Amino acid sequence: VFIVGERINASRKAIRASLEKLDATIIQAEARSQAAAGAHYIDVNGGTFPGREPELLSWLVDAVQKVTDLPLCVDSSDPAALTVALPKVKQARPMINSITLESERFTTVLGLAREHKAKLIALCQGEGLPASTAESKVDLASRLIDRLTASGIALDDLYVDPLVFPLATDPLSGKATLAAIREVMNRYPGVHTICGLTNVSHGLPARKLMNRTFLVAAISHGMDAVIADPTDTALMAGILASEALLGRDEYCMEFIQGFQNGKVV
Amino acid sequence: VFIVGERINASRKAIRASLEKLDATIIQAEARSQAAAGAHYIDVNGGTFPGREPELLSWLVDAVQKVTDLPLCVDSSDPAALTVALPKVKQARPMINSITLESERFTTVLGLAREHKAKLIALCQGEGLPASTAESKVDLASRLIDRLTASGIALDDLYVDPLVFPLATDPLSGKATLAAIREVMNRYPGVHTICGLTNVSHGLPARKLMNRTFLVAAISHGMDAVIADPTDTALMAGILASEALLGRDEYCMEFIQGFQNGKVV
Numbered sequence: 158v159f160i161v162g163e164r165i166n167a168s169r170k171a172i173r174a175s176l177e178k179l180d181a182t183i184i185q186a187e188a189r190s191q192a193a194a195g196a197h198y199i200d201v202n203g204g205t206f207p208g209r210e211p212e213l214l215s216w217l218v219d220a221v222q223k224v225t226d227l228p229l230c231v232d233s234s235d236p237a238a239l240t241v242a243l244p245k246v247k248q249a250r251p252m253i254n255s256i257t258l259e260s261e262r263f264t265t266v267l268g269l270a271r272e273h274k275a276k277l278i279a280l281c282q283g284e285g286l287p288a289s290t291a292e293s294k295v296d297l298a299s300r301l302i303d304r305l306t307a308s309g310i311a312l313d314d315l316y317v318d319p320l321v322f323p324l325a326t327d328p329l330s331g332k333a334t335l336a337a338i339r340e341v342m343n344r345y346p347g348v349h350t351i352c353g354l355t356n357v358s359h360g361l362p363a364r365k366l367m368n369r370t371f372l373v374a375a376i377s378h379g380m381d382a383v384i385a386d387p388t389d390t391a392l393m394a395g396i397l398a399s400e401a402l403l404g405r406d407e408y409c410m411e412f413i414q415g416f417q418n419g420k421v422v
Numbered sequence: 423v424f425i426v427g428e429r430i431n432a433s434r435k436a437i438r439a440s441l442e443k444l445d446a447t448i449i450q451a452e453a454r455s456q457a458a459a460g461a462h463y464i465d466v467n468g469g470t471f472p473g474r475e476p477e478l479l480s481w482l483v484d485a486v487q488k489v490t491d492l493p494l495c496v497d498s499s500d501p502a503a504l505t506v507a508l509p510k511v512k513q514a515r516p517m518i519n520s521i522t523l524e525s526e527r528f529t530t531v532l533g534l535a536r537e538h539k540a541k542l543i544a545l546c547q548g549e550g551l552p553a554s555t556a557e558s559k560v561d562l563a564s565r566l567i568d569r570l571t572a573s574g575i576a577l578d579d580l581y582v583d584p585l586v587f588p589l590a591t592d593p594l595s596g597k598a599t600l601a602a603i604r605e606v607m608n609r610y611p612g613v614h615t616i617c618g619l620t621n622v623s624h625g626l627p628a629r630k631l632m633n634r635t636f637l638v639a640a641i642s643h644g645m646d647a648v649i650a651d652p653t654d655t656a657l658m659a660g661i662l663a664s665e666a667l668l669g670r671d672e673y674c675m676e677f678i679q680g681f682q683n684g685k686v687v
Contacts, residue, residue, distance in 0.1 A: 324666055325674055331667040335642060357667070361674055362681040363659070370663035373635050374642035377600060394628070398635035401589055402596040402622070409590055409626055416627040 158396050159382035161230050161252070162196030163353065165221065167204025167213075176203060176213050181220040188221045194387035198252050199225060202232035203242075211241035218245040230254050230278070230384075236265035243273050252276040254384075255318065258283040258300060267308055276314045278351060278384075279305065281337070287320060289327060294319040294337035295344070302345055316351040316382050317341055321371065325360035331371060335378045342379035350375075351382035354392075369395045377403065394421045423661050424647035426495050426517070427461030428618065430486065432469025432478075441468060441478050446485035453486045459652035463517050464490060467497035468507075476506035483510040495519050495543070495649075501530035508538050517541040519649075520583065523548040523565060532573055541579045543616060543649075544570065546602070552585060554592060559584040559602035560609070567610055581616040581647050582606055586636065590625035596636060600643045607644035615640075616647035619657075634660045642668065659686045 164187045167173045175183045188199055201221055203213035214233055221229060230252040233239050239253060255278040256266040270277050281288050281297040288294045298317045306312055319337040322330040338350045352375060358367035369392045372383060376399040385392060397420065401412040415421040429452045432438045440448045453464055466486055468478035479498055486494060495517040498504050504518060520543040521531040535542050546553050546562040553559045563582045571577055584602040587595040599622075603615045617640060623632035634657045637648060641664040650657060662685065666677040680686040 324669075328666075328672065328674070329669040332669045361666075362678060363663075363686045366659055366686060367663050367667070367677075370638050370660060371667055373638045374664070374667060377639035377642055394631055395635060398628075398632050399639070401593075401626075402632070402636055402639060404589075404594040404597045407593065409593070412632075413627060421628045421631060 158376060158380075158400065159198075159349070159351075160196050160387050160396075161198045161200050161254075161351070161382065161384045162191035162194075162387050163200050163355075163384045164191055164386055164388070165200060165217065166202040166232070167206075168202070173204060176206070176217070179216060181223075184217065184220050185224040188225045188227075191387050192225045192227050195393060196227060196387045198230040199227050200230040200232050200254060200384060202254075203238065205235075210235050210238040214238045214242040215245050218242050222247055228252065231275075234262075236262055236269070239266065239269055243269055243275070246273065250274060250276060252278065252316075254278040255280045256301070256305070258297060258304075260284065263304075267305065267310070270310060270314075271308070276316065277305065277310060278316045278318055280318045281320050287322070289322065289330065289333065291333040291336035291340065294333060295340045298337065298341045299344070302341075302348060312345060312347040313349075316349040318351050318353070321352055321357045323359035323361075324357055324367070331357060331374075335374055338375055338380045339378045342381075349382050350380045351384060352380060353384040365389060365391065368392065372396070373399050376400075390420065390422055397421055423641060423645075423665065424463075424614070424616075425461050425652050425661075426463045426465050426519075426616070426647065426649045427456035427459075427652050428465050428620075428649045429456055429651055429653070430465060430482065431467040431497070432471075433467070438469060441471070441482070444481060446488075449482065449485050450489040453490045453492075456652050457490045457492050460658060461492060461652045463495040464492050465495040465497050465519060465649060467519075468503065470500075475500050475503040479503045479507040480510050483507050487512055493517065496540075499527075501527055501534070504531065504534055508534055508540070511538065515539060515541060517543065517581075519543040520545045521566070521570070523562060523569075525549065528569075532570065532575070535575060535579075536573070541581065542570065542575060543581045543583055545583045546585050552587070554587065554595065554598065556598040556601035556605065559598060560605045563602065563606045564609070567606075567613060577610060577612040578614070581614045583616050583618070586617055586622045588624035588626075589622055589632070596622060596639075600639055603640055603645045604643045607646075614647050615645045616649060617645060618649040630654060630656065633657065637661070638664050641665075655685065655687055662686055 201217040232254040354368040358364035497519040619633040623629035
């Protein structure tokens with residue numbers, strides 16, 4: 158499972174405070190610890206400081222790439238911020254989080270992805286309300302995949318996020334999301350599916366348990382990437398167990414080594 | 423999820439020792455603690471003491487039903503032991519663990535199920551080698567379901583066990599078992615699927631983690647019953663989380679209450 162480390166996100170208080178002071182200490186420590194914990198990409202999200210997002214996102218890119226060789230996942234819903242921050246990326250193949258079917262955003266982010274040869278997280282979101290049923294998620298995913306591949310984006314560079322919503326207010330969202338993952342992976346062999354985990358447990362207690370329960374279920378339905386906290390040991394152990402369970406870990410060697418290294422708990 | 427408590431099984435040393443001494447103390451304590459932990463049925467397995475299985479299984483039935491009103495799952499691969507033990511059952515609707523397609527066993531256990539109005543665990547096992555692929559598991563499941571329902575067993579009384587094998591030696595067994603569960607549940611609406619969990623992790627470290635990872639994945643593929651240890655808090659928390667994730671726990675109330683009661687950890 159391909160892991161995008163989520164911890165450098167301005168929705169977290171410590172990161173927001175660091176951004177306000179332009180103090181890279183905590184941010185660089187988070188980059189290092191996520192790299193050590195097994196992240197494949199490091200997400201950087203500069204939040205929504207009015208008018209300052211391009212500047213802060215660029216500053217984050219600079220700060221993080223000073224301390225890690227891992228590639229970056231540049232995370233903003235504002236194409237203007239992506240436009241300014243992406244040229245700062247020195248590593249090959251950044252990832253862009255995210256493109257949607259919203260018309261202007263689609264056009265601008267697609268252009269950026271082509272210019273920077275970026276991998277793309279594609280959210281199942283159009284101009285209207287978010288897609289809540291499996292059918293509407295698959296429909297949006299299909300339109301995204303068809304349009305993006307027709308525009309020259311390789312299937313292997315596409316990470317479709319079906320968008321899971323909080324179970325506390327949308328109790329059928331988990332089931333719909335799992336079904337959408339299975340259908341997208343069956344319909345488009347070679348594409349990837351990805352999800353953020355924190356949404357599903359919003360408003361519930363025991364959020365880490367719910368997040369990793371969703372992750373195990375989603376992996377068993379074919380999801381092959383995740384935006385998550387790689388320093389969460391129980392979560393990572395669930396990934397190792399899932400890989401072995403699905404026959405992707407020959408002789409369960411990674412799982413057994415993980416146990417020997419204290420990663421499987 | 424329907425839970426058959428597995429702890430009274432002669433493969434466990436303490437139970438075997440109790441059986442050798444015909445000392446019911448530990449066995450009755452296990453019955454009580456499984457009932458308190460949320461088991462729906464209590465499995466009783468008297469092991470394979472040569473020639474004594476009918477006597478010991480009957481003794482177990484007597485010992486357990488003295489301390490709990492929960493119904494019993496009478497567990498033996500030997501139809502002769504089931505024949506002697508089942509008439510001892512006082513509670514309504516025992517469960518028989520298990521019937522297979524092996525010719526003599528099929529005939530005898532079917533007769534017992536009809537006589538005692540028992541629910542039936544049906545193992546995907548014929549005369550030949552165990553079924554290792556999803557297709558062969560579904561084929562055996564279909565033959566079991568078709569023959570048993572044609573013989574008057576209600577679909578709702580049938581618990582099909584696709585038989586998962588140890589990942590350490592059969593790395594594709596998890597994936598095949600999940601696919602078989604999904605297909606059987608799709609093909610026969612109203613039937614149940616069930617699995618023992620311990621097999622999957624045989625020979626691996628961190629067995630409880632692997633068992634509950636398999637359980638979460640299996641529930642997400644439609645499995646609605648399990649033979650497991652209800653006193654394993656992390657496992658039971660995974661069940662509560664799975665029910666909420668799949669939209670079967672209105673407003674996540676059971677999950678939230680479980681957290682408040684210390685059951686969701």
